[in-house]
Amino acid sequence: MEFDLSALDAKETYRLLTSCIVPRPIAWVTTIGENGVYNAAPFSYFTGVSIEPPLILFAVERRNGEKKDTVINIEKNKDFVVNLVTSTNVEQMNVTSKDFRENEDELAFAGLTPMASKVVQSPSIKESPLHMECKLDQIIEIGSSPHSLVIGEVITVTVDDELVEDGRIIMDQLHAVGRMGGKWYTNTNQLFELPRLDWRKTEIK
C-alpha cells in the first residue's frame, strides 16, 4: 500500500507518521507558569540533536491557534526540565497531557511531587528517576501549522543512585516507556545488546 501524503489531511498525516516513527521517546517537560504555578506535559516529537553543546529539541503544535502553556512558560523563564517517563509513572504522565487551564497546578492534579532542581528554576518530578535540566537555546517556528521547535541545552542530569553503576546508567533497570502510534506505548523490558562492528577490522567478502 502506498500513502500519498499530498492526498491526506492533517489528521491522517499525523496518524500515519506517528505510526511510522516508532518507538518515540517522551519528553515529560516541567516548567513554571504565571504566579509560580507548576506545569507538566508530555511531548513525543522529541530527540537529542547535538553533543557540543548538548542540545535536545521537542516540537509543540498550536492548540486552537494558541501557543501551549509549556512554550509560553519557556519563552518567559528560559528554562525547563525533561523528566523520564517509566512504567511506574506512565499513567501520571498521561494525566498531565490533559488540557488544563493555565493557573491549574498540573503536578498536584496528577498526584506528582515537585522537587527543586539543581540549576534551573523549573521543578523536577520526584516520581521520575531521571531529569535533564535545560536552559533555552532557541525556539524556531516551523510550518504553516505552525509548530514551535523548542531547543534546549542540557546543563545537568540527575539520576537515582541505584540506576547508576561505574558512572553509567543501567539501561535494563530504567524501564523507560516509548510511544507508538495511536493509543499504543511500549515498555523497554526486553533489551538486547548489539555491539558496534569495527568496520576497519571486518573483512568484506
Ligand SMILES: Cc1cc2nc3c(=O)[nH]c(=O)nc-3n(C[C@H](O)[C@H](O)[C@H](O)COP(=O)(O)O)c2cc1C
Ligand atoms: C504521550 C504524549 C505525547 C505528546 N506529544 C506531543 C507533542 O510532541 N507535541 C505536542 O504539541 N503535543 C503533544 N502531546 C499533547 C500535549 O501533551 C498536550 O497538548 C498538553 O496539554 C500540553 O500541555 P501545556 O498546555 O501545559 O503545554 C502529547 C500527549 C501525549 C499523551
